[in-house]
Amino acid sequence: MRWSRYFLPTSKEPPKDAETVSHKLMCRAGMIDKTSSGVYTYLPAGYKVLKNVERIVRQEMDSAGAMELLMPALQPASLWKESGRLDEMGEEMIRFTDRHKRLMLFGPTHEEVITDIIRRYINSWKQLPVTLYQIQTKFRDEMRPRFGIVRAREFLMKDAYSFDRDEKGLDESYQKMKDAYVRIFERCGLDCSIQQADSGVIGGKFSEEFVAKGECPELEVGHIFKLGTKYSETMKALFVDRDGKEKPLVMGCYGIGVSRIVAAVIEGNYDKNGIVWPISVAPFSVLVVPTNMENTLIGSAAEKIYTSLVKDRIETLYDDRDLSAGVKFSDGDLIGIPLWVVIGKKFIEKGKLEIKIRREDRFVEVDTENITNWIRNYKQGK
């Protein structure tokens, strides 16, 4: 991608309402834009990061044997009456009466919908265990939206639901999800602690939270629950067990704040100059920086290197803007791309490229023909 044609509006000043590092940096680095209180647009670079997180979550869910579906945000209130949760939910849940005078709501979570699906299709122990998940937009009318996308009114969640014959099965499904969560957060470059937690309106008898340790505020990025039979009993999601008896399904549910991970990664990966992306979620792996576009030797070398990196399928941003090296470097630090290929003085003098490793603020000299291999090796080591 050529920066001159890319919609990446960086700025020197953070918005006035920004209290946290991640909120300030996401706005300054042109990742998000506020449409209304607690309502944000992911601009192209921000959306690339969100999609990278999504990809990691999806891969680990699939590896753990969970199957992806997509449930609706719109839900009939009748399902929530059945489960008994309609009155428990406060003003955070967005409700409206539709044209046919039915009470509808925008689901802050999907236990009712998935239980309704499962009770209609699963009736035998032979069909168990099953774990299903989705990556889907949630709505919550927060009293006081804060911290940018962290406490927003619209956000992206991964929610998974497991169905088992008994407690032993639930323990196994729960452990599989817990292990997948550990891998997800590790791959995203997050350092998380696992804490026993209050199950709140989700319910069940046991739950654990994954909390990202990045400074202030502490960020809950995942929450997993042993629900037991709370929903299957009230909503009559029953199956016939091996012994011929009808029993309620034993459930678990597992949430990850996908958009919140993006903020948590920044809280744990920045310096005084900007974001320091782990390469696994970075919007681009490589930034190509010619220090002086007016020097034709530098300009044509940069163009050639950019083209060859794209051909080699390395996600590259090419700073082809006619700006001073100083401005390019400070913008580059701000948006935090892990590896920079700098084409400047050293190239003119010795024909060498310089790779800057953003995290270490260290430069390495590399021959032009080795650039792709060097980058691939670096990525593999991460």
Next chain:
Amino acid sequence: MRWSRYFLPTSKEPPKDAETVSHKLMCRAGMIDKTSSGVYTYLPAGYKVLKNVERIVRQEMDSAGAMELLMPALQPASLWKESGRLDEMGEEMIRFTDRHKRLMLFGPTHEEVITDIIRRYINSWKQLPVTLYQIQTKFRDEMRPRFGIVRAREFLMKDAYSFDRDEKGLDESYQKMKDAYVRIFERCGLDCSIQQADSGVIGGKFSEEFVAKGECPELEVGHIFKLGTKYSETMKALFVDRDGKEKPLVMGCYGIGVSRIVAAVIEGNYDKNGIVWPISVAPFSVLVVPTNMENTLIGSAAEKIYTSLVKDRIETLYDDRDLSAGVKFSDGDLIGIPLWVVIGKKFIEKGKLEIKIRREDRFVEVDTENITNWIRNYKQGK
């Protein structure tokens, strides 16, 4: 994926309210499940198809130089007051008053939000042209939801917005999108006609519809608009042109019904036994069908072939269910996977595999060691 562990609830009978072939087949093939009137869950196989369509749309948008972002579904009504459209929208638009007594809505379209973003970041002709797009969930309180996901209350759309200096620029941006649309529909296996259309509440002076020619009902799958300065004038999205004068941006907008494409593909690709997926959007490329699981020769060969196809990264569904060949074949026809590897009599007698080409209802004999190559060649030819 092993069918015995996959959540793919096929059924013999379509739901009573299903009027169209696509609605009937999507329900029978375990692709979708109804939560409420006009509100559907995409079950795992259905969601795979939707994601394949998404992937094609995304690739063609990126190739055309459009940049992906993600705007919110939640929008403040104040933006719609500014554009003058708030009163034009009927009861289809879902509105609610939030906890701070502000009127909010679930955007059926995003001209206001994107214009609001662009007017704050783009102020010079040097930053133009720009085309941005998103693949995002839309909500519409349809008076009479019908035809399954075709006229639903929640659906997936791709909407793109172009910004140019003048009419000539708009014509070029418009043509690029139109060309991309032709490629998208072709790759999805749709035969579309392009018709001049009424611009409705979107506005502007010229628009064209892409209509899938799949029997009854005719399906509008895309609609592209030359908006001109309708939004940029009322919302004051201005830029300074080369001549130093301030002018309103010249806009276009471009919609594709992503979920609707899935239904349109089925309407154009089925036979009396079920769906006949084009391989580009099929939930799986290959179905492995051992005709008799009790025969250990057949069972172990099927297991081996399935494992090797997965290793070769071919999306494969393995019908490992202990059911009769007849049931497997009719389920296979229903869900419409393009290529089947049948392991049965011919394998026992001659050591040969049979590939069934679902679309042609034709069998081809292939040696076990050539199976991946044969499938790759077939896919490349499509």
